[in-house]
Amino acid sequence: MTTTPGLLSPEYRKISTAIYLGIALVAFEGTAVAAALPQLAADLGRIDLLSWVITAFLFASGLVTIIAGPLVDAIGSRKVFVAAAAIFAVSGFAAGLVTNIFVLIALRLVQGGGSGALIAASIAAVNLAYPSNLTPRAFAANSTIWGIMGAAAPAIAAVVLNIASWRWIFFINLPLGMLCILTARSTFPEQQDGAETPSIDWIGAGLAAVVTLATIVAVDELGYRSLIMLSVVGIAGYLFILHARRTERPVLRLQHIAGHPYRSLGLTPTLMVTSAFATNIYITLYVSAGRGWSAGESAWAVLFLVIGWTTGANTSSLLQARFHEVDIMTLGLASGLIGSGTTAIFAWADSSVIGVFAGLFASGVGIGLATNAALILLRAATEPRLIGRAGAAHQFMRNQGFTIGSAAGAAILLLVVGRELGSVEPVQQLLAGEEVVAGPLIASSVRDGFTAVAVVAFVIMLLAVVPMRALRTLATTKSA
Known part of the structure; x- marks a missing residue:
């Protein structure tokens, strides 16, 4: 009796381990560094620049993703992944040694670049190294690893911060990055036939x-x-x-962002991610300052979207054996609309916070369903020799969703708070982790600000109907 190989069967064990480690490293840094910001601010000062410790990383990650895509096609995902892991690990270790906030931001730019190349090489490796029947499971596994690290990173960071300092959040990159290199250097795919000459x-x-x-x-x-x-x-x-x-x-072919089906495959998940992260990034502030939860209780609020995303991605991989990927994306968008609408309604009604959490979970399920199915459709629409470019363009669009969603959420929240309080300083201090007594006026302004963010997020989610409808029309035309 022949058994179907799995992601951790002998022939795929090393490459799966390398991909999982790379994804885990990037996910850990994205969440753990945010938890370390209060200590970091106390040590380095310049609270006004703290947001750039995160923004610089996200900016560089998104930009280098599209630069790395053509390099993956030209020289192979193996060389790009190994180089990216080295850059990520060394710059992360160096970030733990700094005594100046400006140097830290510069190193976060470098580390973000390493993360962008890691992601681009990993996406290409999944598309090239696994057979078609394992690809949905591989992408779902990546989402699961991301979800696990998103859930575990704050707790791990809290332990590290209690027994050491914020610097060890960065030091840990070096040994794990070296392990990534050891497992990837003999397993990741080399360049494909017909590859272009390397150029940037x-x-x-x-x-x-x-x-x-x-x-x-x-x-x-x-x-x-x-x-x-x-x-x-x-x-x-x-x-x-x-x-x-x-x-x-x-660096970015217009075909891979504006042509069919790439435009719809990119825009639908991007708008969904923008919507969800606009609210989820400030859910902790909402339940702590706005609803009076303790810091320990509030820390768990960010997990509902992450758990939903992981659930949706794994469900998507199972559904693809029976349903078309376009139908799964449609189901995902429906879940996202229900989720973002539920979050907005419960926030506006100032009702049970459980309803807000349920909405975030449903939004996460929708994103998981849609993004996993979109990646499979992307693979089907792209030649192997161009998979690096196409995958990087797709990831670049999603990265813009993360970044713009976070920035838009902050802007709307602070706009409402500023109008109600006459100053945004108390909320900025709360976001920086400072001890501020959130009195009734601050609590009310935070609730109103979060409600405004949730309403705008629902509108953004609703906009995803347009590219999704175009994708369904294209799929119907092809099948006719």
């Missing part, structure tokens, strides 16, 4: 950087500077399109 489109990368950074600033400010930054986004975006059309090998 620096002009395109620079324009993409301007678009990304200006978008973050525009969404974060929500003032007159937003209009200036949006103008910069428009000009840089237009120049990028002109450049991409005239360049033989642009």
Whole structure:
């Protein structure tokens, strides 16, 4: 009797281990560093720059993802993954040695670049190394690892911070990064037949950087500077399109973000992620300052979206044996709409916080269902020699969802708080982990701010119906 190989069967054990370690490292850093910000602020000062410790990482991760995509196709995912793991580990270790916030932000840029290349190489490796029947399970496993680390990282960080200092959150990168390299260097796929000559489109990368950074600033400010930054986004975006059309090998091919089916496969999950993270990033503040929960109780609030995402991704991998991926994405969007709507209704009604959590869980299930199915459709639509580019473009769009969602949530929340209190300083201090007594006025303003974020998040989730409908129309036309 022949048994079907699994992700940890002998032929796939090493590459699966390498991918899991890489995903775990990136997920841990993304969550654990946020937990360490209060200690970090007390040690290095400059509370006003704390957000850039996170933003710099996200910005560089998203940008380098699209730079790494063509390199994965040209030289193979193995070389890119090994180099990225080394950069991530060494820059992370160096970040633990700094005594200056500006140096830390610079190193977080480098580390974010390493994480972007790690993710790009991992996505390509999943598409190239596993047979088609294992690919959905492999992507679901990645989501599970991400979810586990998202749930465990705050607890791990708390233990580390209690027995050592914030610096050890960064020091741990070095040994784990070296382990990534050892397991990947003989197992990751090499370059594919017909691969392009290695090259980097620096002009395109620079324009993409301007678009990304200006978008973050525009969404974060929500003032007159937003209009200036949006103008910069428009000009840089237009120049990028002109450049991409005239360049033989642009950093980001327009086909992979604007052509069918890539546009719908990217936009649907991106809008869903933007919606969910706008609310989830501030759920801890909502239940602590707005609802009076203790710090220990509030820390668990972020897990509902993560657990839902993991549940949805694994359910998606099981459903793909019986249903078409487009139908699974549609089901995911329906769950996302129900979830974001539920969160907004319960927040607006100032009712049970359990309803808010249930909404976040349903949103997470929807994202897991949709993103896993979208990745399988992406593989089916792309030649193996271009899978690095296509996968990186897809991940770049989702990264923008994370970044813009977080920035938009902060901007809307602080806008409402500022109007009600006349100052956003108390809430900024709470976000920085400082001891602030959240009196009735602060609690009310936080609840109102979170409600506004939840309503806007539902509207963003609703916008995902447009690309999803286009994808269904395309699928129906092809099957006719």
